Amino acid sequence: MRGDVITFIMAGGKGERLWPLTKDRTKPAVPFGGIYRIIDFTLSNCVNSGLRKVFVLTQYKSASLQRHIRLGWNILSSELGEYIELLPAQQRLGETWYLGTADAIYQNLYTLEMDNPRDVLILAGDHIYKMDYSTLVDFHRQEDADLTVGVVEVDKSKAGHLGVLDVDTHGRVQDFQEKPHAPKTIPGHPDKIYASMGIYVFKHKILDDELAEDARKKDSTHDFGKDIIPQMLKKNLKIAIYNFIDENKNVAKYWRDIGTLDAYYEANMDLVEVDPIFNLYDKNWPIRTYQEQFPPAKTVFAGEEITGRVGLALDSLVSGGCIISGGQVKRSILSPNVRINSYSQVYDSILMEGVNVGRHAKIKRTIIDKDVNIPQGMVIGYDLEEDRKRFFVSESGIVVVAKGTHI
Numbered sequence: 001m002r003g004d005v006i007t008f009i010m011a012g013g014k015g016e017r018l019w020p021l022t023k024d025r026t027k028p029a030v031p032f033g034g035i036y037r038i039i040d041f042t043l044s045n046c047v048n049s050g051l052r053k054v055f056v057l058t059q060y061k062s063a064s065l066q067r068h069i070r071l072g073w074n075i076l077s078s079e080l081g082e083y084i085e086l087l088p089a090q091q092r093l094g095e096t097w098y099l100g101t102a103d104a105i106y107q108n109l110y111t112l113e114m115d116n117p118r119d120v121l122i123l124a125g126d127h128i129y130k131m132d133y134s135t136l137v138d139f140h141r142q143e144d145a146d147l148t149v150g151v152v153e154v155d156k157s158k159a160g161h162l163g164v165l166d167v168d169t170h171g172r173v174q175d176f177q178e179k180p181h182a183p184k185t186i187p188g189h190p191d192k193i194y195a196s197m198g199i200y201v202f203k204h205k206i207l208d209d210e211l212a213e214d215a216r217k218k219d220s221t222h223d224f225g226k227d228i229i230p231q232m233l234k235k236n237l238k239i240a241i242y243n244f245i246d247e248n249k250n251v252a253k254y255w256r257d258i259g260t261l262d263a264y265y266e267a268n269m270d271l272v273e274v275d276p277i278f279n280l281y282d283k284n285w286p287i288r289t290y291q292e293q294f295p296p297a298k299t300v301f302a303g304e305e306i307t308g309r310v311g312l313a314l315d316s317l318v319s320g321g322c323i324i325s326g327g328q329v330k331r332s333i334l335s336p337n338v339r340i341n342s343y344s345q346v347y348d349s350i351l352m353e354g355v356n357v358g359r360h361a362k363i364k365r366t367i368i369d370k371d372v373n374i375p376q377g378m379v380i381g382y383d384l385e386e387d388r389k390r391f392f393v394s395e396s397g398i399v400v401v402a403k404g405t406h407i
Contacts (some may be wrong), residue, residue, distance in 0.1 A: 002051050004119065005051055006111075006117040007055070008104075009056045010101055010122070010198070011039055011062075012057055012058050013027045013126060014027065015030070015126065018264060020369070021261070021367070022061070023402055023403065024061060024064070025064045026059075026064075027125075029068060031353070032264075033317065035291055036287065036289045037068050038127075039065065039126070040072075041287060042127065043069075045247075047288065052076050053083060055087045057089075057104050058088050066086055068290055069086060071290045073290070089104075090107070099221075100220075100221050100222030100223040100227075101122075102211055102223055102227060105207070106215050106222070109208060119140065119201055120207050121136075124198035127197065127255065127257050128254075128258060128267055128278065129197075129246070130246060130254070131199075131245070131246070132245070133199075135245060145201075145238045146237040148241070148242050149197075149199065150199030151194040151196060151242065152197055153243070154193060156193050159177075161259075162193075163179070165196055167241055168187070169187045172239065172240060172241075173239035174233070178225060194243075197255060210231060213231065214227055247285050262396045265365075265394070265398045268333055268350050269348070291336070292336065297318045297321070297323075297324075299323075300326065309343055311324040312324065312329065313328075315331045316331060317332075317334065319336040321337035322337065322338045322339070324340045325341055326341065327342060327343065327344035328340075330347045331348045333349075335350075335355075336353050336354075338351045338353070338356075341359045343359050343360045344357045344362070347365075348365045351363075352369050352370045353371070358378065359377070360377045362380070366380050366401065367400045367401070369401060369404075369405075371404075372403070380399055384399070
């Protein structure tokens, strides 16, 4: 365990671009890949990296996130100085809730007083990737940097959705650009940019000083990228970058910011490929979560091919408690306790816990949130104009049936 590092995970985001999946929950609590929540990937990275002093900062609709962490992440030993603790917004320093990422940490600096860590690691709780944070901390110390920012190389064309770091040939940060139309590219690589991963390692004293100074500025947005980095650059403090090393061990690096419904859908669909880009089955880097006690998944009706009543799942993830009773599932993700009834078809879709698909229903390119009952004969995803009258449809044509929808 790296006992001289304390980690903050930012888990209070509204995730407005993921609405209606975030109608009743914060973005890090949104289900992903059948059995996981989005925050499980960041938490798993922490535990696998030996960083086991973790505070999870919550604010927006955090009840389901709190329950998930309480039930699934109570795995560390307090007697050994390990913990994963929830920190709800408390208005400790005034009458405002968190005003930005930097302000969220500033309002919780009191938690560092007892341990007095050498370094503080700050993470986003809403990205999908595998990373050994201990190598990042080692790099930060070797560079004797005041701040080290985790970056990933991406195509220049994607800069309009990301924070971009302008870096010199020695790897020192010169500027931060928020969603630029004309981004600074990587030296020697005019088609690539360094995108911020929302990962920061600060020297403890530097973090205290910079956040206190920023808190006094009335015109600040209290954001690490927009405010803290430029503030530090004016003082010529050393800001280094750490180029993402992927523990996924695939040819291409895998890091996904699933900030939109289309990005969320695509990241889920990555998992049902024959050779998935993101590997959930690596025993050396397990992804942990909380799972209720469900019976094994089951398929029934194998002998009625002529009538089409066949329980079948192909190129799909099927979670515990699912019953595929005479229906067909292809290239889809079924969360726990989903039932697919006879003669129904579910293609290229994501069904969350407790969904029931009635007989003869046809579902395609659809996300169905928890506990929704799809009536017999219902057709979704085949006529988007008709779907828009009843459901939400994303830019690329993904239909989303919100939690609590009565059809």
